[in-house]
Amino acid sequence: MPPPARRPVGTVTRGTTNPNRLRRVDRWIGYALGGLLRSAAGSPVVVDLGYGASPVTVLELADRLRGVREDVRVVGVEIDPERVERGRPLADPPWVDFARGGFEVPLPAGLGADARPLVVRAFNVLRQYDEVEVWPAWQRVVDRLAPGGSLVEGTCDELGRLAAWVDVRRGEDGLATPRTLTISLRLAGLETPSVVAERLPKALIHRNVPGERVHTVLGALDRAWERAAPLASFGARQRFVATARSLREDGWPVVDGPARWRLGELSLDWAAVAPS
Known part of the structure; x- marks a missing residue:
């Protein structure tokens, strides 16, 4: 008899999603991790972990990353079996496929027993967990990475206008x-950049209090x-570019440049925001 199937690691989340909700992080993956994808030996595997009630973000990720690497293979992984079945009619293996699982990040058998994901995108998943569960979840996923x-x-x-994410290796x-x-912000109508505080990753969202680094950075x-x-009269983009440049000049470890700032995007070295 075959061994019993392992229970997926994690819990079912609310699953709310919308078309184009993850466009900002998809765009960043193509930019920041594009070299990693292009240099991979063989077809790289990218996982959309916990994609939710609709498989739309899986399909969008595959479409966007094909502009970086044509033979990229994208797998949507969900812990809810009904959501997996909802995606299967849209599968196009091995280029787009779906699998049931959680933080153990299983891959379809058709990719081979030794296949490992090069990139795992997990959005709006850990937000619904306790903070103490974040690092163990990170570790479990990282252990599966190529x-x-x-x-x-x-x-x-909900509309993808405010976003924040961590690159974990x-x-x-x-x-x-x-x-x-x-952090990535819709600049039109932006009042203050710190509005992104309500969308910080779970590892940081409860740390936005005096005495914590992330609170100091947002201030x-x-x-x-x-x-x-x-500079507002020249447009929000010019104002945000000047903001990011000023932050760097003040000594903060901003790791990107004007091409990203114009998109309302700014990346900082983790040491600047790490929980105390």
Whole structure:
């Protein structure tokens, strides 16, 4: 007899999703992890972990990443069997497929017994867990990654206008090691950049209090935004570019540049926001 199937690791989340909700993080994956995908030997595997009630974000991710690597293979992984079955009619294996599972990140048998994901995107999943569960979940996913792979874990609002995510890798000691925090904002109508606080990843959202680094960073970001107010007449993009440049000049470890800032996106070294 075959061994009994392992129970997926995790719990069923609300599953709310919308078309284009994850466009900001998809765009960042193509930019920041594009080199990783292009240099992969063989067809790289990318997982949309916990994609929710609709498989639309799986299909959108596959479509966007084909512009980076034509032979990318995208797998939607969901713990809810009904959601997996909802996606199967849209599968196109091995290029797009679906599997039932959780943080153990199973892959379809057709990809081979030794297949490992190079990138795992987990959005709006850990938000519904307790903070103490974040690092063990990160570790479990990172243990499944291909060498050099990345876990992109974060949260966004219902329409994808506010988002924040962490790039987590495997450290030399084998432990899950966050590298950067990225925030991404819809600049039109933006009052203060710190509005993203309500969409911080679970590892940080409860840390936005005095004495914590992320709270200090968001305060510095708002002050830089206020100083750049005279540029508002030239448009929100110019104002945000000036804001990000000012933040860097103030000594904060901003790791990207104007091309990303114009999109309302800013990445910081994790050390600047790590919980105390």
